[in-house]
Amino acid sequence: MCGIVGYIGREDAAPILLKGLKKLEYRGYDSAGIAILGAGGLTVRKSRGGIKNLEEKIEAELANGTLAASIGIGHTRWATHGEPSDINAHPHTDLSGNIAVVHNGIIENYARLKAWLQKHGVVFRSETDTEAVAHLIDLHYNGDLLQAVMESLIRLEGSYALAVVSRDDPDRIIAVRKESPLVIGKGDGENFIASDVPALLEYTRDVYYLLDREIAVLYRDKVEFYDGDGRRIEKNIAHVDWDAGAAEKDGYEHFMIKEINEQPKALTSALRARIQADAGQDAQGGVPVKAVNLEEIGFDSSWAQANRVVITACGTAWHAAVIGKYAFERYSRISADVDIASEYRYRNPICNPQDIFIIISQSGETADTLAAMRMAKESGSRVIAITNVVGSTLAREADLVMYTWAGPEIAVASTKAFTTQLMCLYLIALQFGVLRGVLSGDELAKSIKALEEVSGQAEKILKDKETIQRFAARHFTKSKVFFMGRLFDYAVSLESALKLKEISYTHSEAFAAGELKHGPIALVDESTLVVAICTQTVLFEKMDSNIKEVKARGASTLVITYDDVNYFDQSADEIFRIPRLPDGLSPMLSIIPCQLYAYYCAVQRGLDPDKPRNLAKSVTVE
Numbered sequence: 001m002c003g004i005v006g007y008i009g010r011e012d013a014a015p016i017l018l019k020g021l022k023k024l025e026y027r028g029y030d031s032a033g034i035a036i037l038g039a040g041g042l043t044v045r046k047s048r049g050g051i052k053n054l055e056e057k058i059e060a061e062l063a064n065g066t067l068a069a070s071i072g073i074g075h076t077r078w079a080t081h082g083e084p085s086d087i088n089a090h091p092h093t094d095l096s097g098n099i100a101v102v103h104n105g106i107i108e109n110y111a112r113l114k115a116w117l118q119k120h121g122v123v124f125r126s127e128t129d130t131e132a133v134a135h136l137i138d139l140h141y142n143g144d145l146l147q148a149v150m151e152s153l154i155r156l157e158g159s160y161a162l163a164v165v166s167r168d169d170p171d172r173i174i175a176v177r178k179e180s181p182l183v184i185g186k187g188d189g190e191n192f193i194a195s196d197v198p199a200l201l202e203y204t205r206d207v208y209y210l211l212d213r214e215i216a217v218l219y220r221d222k223v224e225f226y227d228g229d230g231r232r233i234e235k236n237i238a239h240v241d242w243d244a245g246a247a248e249k250d251g252y253e254h255f256m257i258k259e260i261n262e263q264p265k266a267l268t269s270a271l272r273a274r275i276q277a278d279a280g281q282d283a284q285g286g287v288p289v290k291a292v293n294l295e296e297i298g299f300d301s302s303w304a305q306a307n308r309v310v311i312t313a314c315g316t317a318w319h320a321a322v323i324g325k326y327a328f329e330r331y332s333r334i335s336a337d338v339d340i341a342s343e344y345r346y347r348n349p350i351c352n353p354q355d356i357f358i359i360i361s362q363s364g365e366t367a368d369t370l371a372a373m374r375m376a377k378e379s380g381s382r383v384i385a386i387t388n389v390v391g392s393t394l395a396r397e398a399d400l401v402m403y404t405w406a407g408p409e410i411a412v413a414s415t416k417a418f419t420t421q422l423m424c425l426y427l428i429a430l431q432f433g434v435l436r437g438v439l440s441g442d443e444l445a446k447s448i449k450a451l452e453e454v455s456g457q458a459e460k461i462l463k464d465k466e467t468i469q470r471f472a473a474r475h476f477t478k479s480k481v482f483f484m485g486r487l488f489d490y491a492v493s494l495e496s497a498l499k500l501k502e503i504s505y506t507h508s509e510a511f512a513a514g515e516l517k518h519g520p521i522a523l524v525d526e527s528t529l530v531v532a533i534c535t536q537t538v539l540f541e542k543m544d545s546n547i548k549e550v551k552a553r554g555a556s557t558l559v560i561t562y563d564d565v566n567y568f569d570q571s572a573d574e575i576f577r578i579p580r581l582p583d584g585l586s587p588m589l590s591i592i593p594c595q596l597y598a599y600y601c602a603v604q605r606g607l608d609p610d611k612p613r614n615l616a617k618s619v620t621v622e
């Protein structure tokens with residue numbers, strides 16, 4: 001977790017570092033720090049709490065010029081080793097204060113390294129694994145910082161994105177990554193590093209993505225690259241075409257509500273160019289037939305030879321995967337399994353080269369998800385990545401990449417990434433169905449039409465957000481909230497319960513409605529709100545019984561169903577209606593009121609939905 005930044009150029013480094021850190025605060029916000037190399041040598045300032053605390057701490061020094069420097073590194077932390085504190089905050093230095101290091105990742109052999117360093121007389125000041133790196137570099141330092149970093153890397157196990165500066169080598173920053181993200185921004189007379197692109201957008205769109213173990217040496221006027229064996233390499237520049245506003249709040253109070261509202265646009269982007277308007281004519285002749293076209297991602301008929309699809313992910317992306325499983329079964333009649341990546345990697349799974357893996361990750365950097373992908377590849381299976389981040393590790397290592405094109409997702413709670421992941425999964429499932437000859441022309445046409453309408457329908461739901469806001473105002477104090485549904489609606493319930501618990505700290509659970517009587521109903525009483533998601537017509541009767549069962553135990557009930565359905569008018573206390581879609585596609589819409597409910601509950605509770613406690617956006621460590 002954690003975010004790192006670095007700057008070398010001709011401007012004042014500290015304000016640039018602070019700005020960059022603010023853009024990365026979603027990655028961690030329990031402490032922050034900077035190290036700058038100025039006339040006074042190496043100066044480190046750090047503070048427990050968010051960037052704001054750090055800013056306040058150094059306000060006077062910034063104003064009086066004490067911190068003037070044109071090179072520096074910075075860090076915003078999500079604690080792994082050692083509690084959040086000033087001492088444990090990064091940057092960490094060696095004993096003489098010559099070398100400063102910021103780190104995102106986990107040094108797994110840190111205990112062994114620490115013991116070894118202690119034998120060499122090193123006295124540790126913090127409880128972090130990162131401090132060992134600073135001492136290690138110092139021990140290897142012989143007048144050449146790059147050489148010292150290279151030699152130290154040989155001893156490091158685990159994951160890292162590191163930036164290193166030294167008082168004795170004041171005109172360059174050394175940066176390296178392994179299994180943690182790092183982007184190099186190329187400017188004019190200035191260069192940058194950051195854990196993620198939004199921190200760079202104000203300054204440059206030209207970036208280099210580092211591969212595992214590659215090293216970048218940043219000077220003011222150039223960047224040099226080395227591979228893991230220390231050989232000079234050339235790297236291609238990539239151009240990022242996000243507009244800077246995409247990573248700003250744009251007048252919204254929080255990133256989360258901005259991103260919820262961006263879903264219509266994001267859904268259009270995920271779909272655009274993947275539907276072919278003139279794929280032939282219908283049987284009667286004359287009417288053009290549309291088709292899914294995934295040539296852009298390299299998806300051809302060879303993929304449809306698969307025996308099985310395995311979908312793997314974590315958190316919200318795993319909830320999308322559950323929906324993906326149902327979609328593959330429904331539209332492609334192929335056996336589909338779904339796995340939580342952190343479970344998958346420690347099982348002894350049975351897979352074979354005929355399986356296709358779909359690995360889903362907004363960030364493309366989640367450690368468990370990447371480990372599952374690598375296992376799949378080792379077993380000889382082919383991998384399709386669904387990710388939002390261009391150039392992410394997942395995108396680079398998968399056989400095919402389908403981008404969600406949702407634009408930067410900054411809020412910790414994932415929203416537009418989820419709905420666009422669904423859009424991608426539906427497109428692949430439909431195309432699988434076509435290539436396997438199991439999807440009728442009618443159903444394909446109906447589904448494509450629905451996919452094309454989803455964006456407008458999402459817009460309609462968002463226009464009615466005050467209804468959910470009022471509902472949240474009445475229910476935000478509820479101590480227990482249960483979401484229930486069946487199949488597709490159960491998967492949406494899982495995602496809804498996660499959204500609510502992670503940002504409003506309300507105890508919330510999701511149940512497959514048929515399981516209610518097998519235990520969960522014992523928890524239902526007058527203090528419970530039950531949200532029933534009912535978008536599958538054949539299951540209305542079953543859901544209606546479940547709603548009556550929880551009502552009879554005193555629960556308040558909200559039903560989410562289609563705008564043309566009156567089935568639940570008698571049983572539900574309140575109904576939120578969404579536009580109709582073919583049943584299996586409804587999750588792209590039914591999740592939206594639940595996202596809004598979670599958001600408004602958090603706001604009602606006086607919490608900051610963008611910064612839920614204990615959480616960070618990218619889980620790049622185990």
Ligand code: F6R
Pocket residue numbers: 314315316317318360361362363364365366369412413414415498499502617618619
């Ligand atoms: C919840 C949330 C997390 C992520 C999970 C996977 O709102 O955002 O559960 O979905 O950490 O992250 P990615 O998709 O980046 O692999």
